[in-house]
Amino acid sequence: MTSKRPLIRRATAVAAAATAAVVLAACGGNGDGSGSGSAHDGHGASASPSVSPSASAPAQQGDHNAADAAFARGMVPHHRQAVEMAGLAATRAESAEVKKLAEEVEKAQDPEIKTLSGWLASWGEQVPATGEDHGGHAMSGMMSDEEMKRLAASSGKAFDTAFLQLMVKHHEGAVAMARTEQADGTYRPAKDMAAAIVTSQGAEIARMNALLGRS
Numbered sequence: 001m002t003s004k005r006p007l008i009r010r011a012t013a014v015a016a017a018a019t020a021a022v023v024l025a026a027c028g029g030n031g032d033g034s035g036s037g038s039a040h041d042g043h044g045a046s047a048s049p050s051v052s053p054s055a056s057a058p059a060q061q062g063d064h065n066a067a068d069a070a071f072a073r074g075m076v077p078h079h080r081q082a083v084e085m086a087g088l089a090a091t092r093a094e095s096a097e098v099k100k101l102a103e104e105v106e107k108a109q110d111p112e113i114k115t116l117s118g119w120l121a122s123w124g125e126q127v128p129a130t131g132e133d134h135g136g137h138a139m140s141g142m143m144s145d146e147e148m149k150r151l152a153a154s155s156g157k158a159f160d161t162a163f164l165q166l167m168v169k170h171h172e173g174a175v176a177m178a179r180t181e182q183a184d185g186t187y188r189p190a191k192d193m194a195a196a197i198v199t200s201q202g203a204e205i206a207r208m209n210a211l212l213g214r215s
Contacts, residue, residue: 067184069125072116077128079109092159141173164208171201
């Protein structure tokens with residue numbers, strides 16, 4: 001009897017191990033246990049792939065709202081006009097400071113136009129057509145067609161003064177649009193761009209007012 005007992009114990013242990021293996025395999029394969037079970041038995045890792053995509057998809061696709069789309073749609077033509085105004089300075093401005101400022105405006109805003117247009121395309125939104133009516137954006141500080149024509153027809157000190165006055169107004173419109181995006185938008189890259197616009201264009205407004213002799 002004593003010689004048989006180790007054998008019996010060994011057989012019982014083997015059988016128990018085999019049963020445990022079958023149970024574990026069944027658990028791991030089905031993954032249909034309750035939420036409380038998966039949270040404590042280590043099945044969270046196997047369950048997460050089926051949960052994560054469905055949970056993260058809305059975050060990836062719905063991470064922008066109407067305010068973000070409005071910001072991008074408004075800022076594309078707004079930036080385009082600023083770049084157009086800046087382009088006039090190369091051959092019309094007399095002041096080196098005005099020329100330098102114009103170059104900085106063009107260098108900063110041209111890449112942002114591409115970024116904003118890319119966002120709109122990725123969101124399924126229409127990118128504003130080039131050369132659309134400027135007058136429709138007067139509330140955001142944009143120049144009318146007539147104002148643009150007068151600016152293009154000027155040169156020397158007259159151009160410098162007109163350019164600075166109009167660009168201050170233009171920048172103030174952009175800052176207002178950016179502040180709206182900061183308050184109402186949800187798309188982080190757009191909010192970051194808005195913050196950068198508030199900072200950079202706010203500083204340029206101060207520079208332009210100084211050049212105009214304004215306090």
